[in-house]
Amino acid sequence: GAGVSQTPSNKVTEKGKYVELRCDPISGHTALYWYRQSLGQGPEFLIYFQGTGAADDSGLPNDRFFAVRPEGSVSTLKIQRTERGDSAVYLCASSNLGGVLDTQYFGPGTRLTVL
């Protein structure tokens, strides 16, 4: 079946603009995760959804970042008033049930560049 997909693959924006990044998880997966990866670093956790609700948003860096998953499938990561430091690859992952032993399957990522 299809894997995790993310759109757009690349996004270039100007400082201060608003952006939305989309994630389509594997069909039937109840858990969805967002991570952010800066150049030369490992991914860093942002937020985790179990169904429609954000079960853990402890990784969101500040209130400019927000994510939704209204129907328990597709998720959108929203960034307001973008800053140059927000430039990174944003990765989405999904897992079957969200258990600690569940494998997380990653999408190809969205590369965000803030000029």
Next chain:
Amino acid sequence: SQQGEEDPQALSIQEGENATMNCSYKTSINNLQWYRQNSGRGLVHLILIRSNEREKHSGRLRVTLDTSKKSSSLLITASRAADTASYFCATDEGQGAQKLVFGQGTRLTINP
């Protein structure tokens, strides 16, 4: 913050040789996973080892886990040019936490 630390940060070997990468972590865990990443984009899951397991194999991959030392190793045998990638270890943080905490990765280059 990142829990894991990979060692070495970069490794370059000849095709056919074995590659060993190490990972250390800080807190108690339920499992440890290894991922591969090509060209800085999506991560491919390689193997998961549970905290009560000491060794696991998958094809040319062998993973060990030493919870007393809070460390793991990934061995790739008979390396191929296609194994060139970055390799990351990732752990949960125990206590039922769902998020993965990644190390900084090892950049592996296989020279033909």
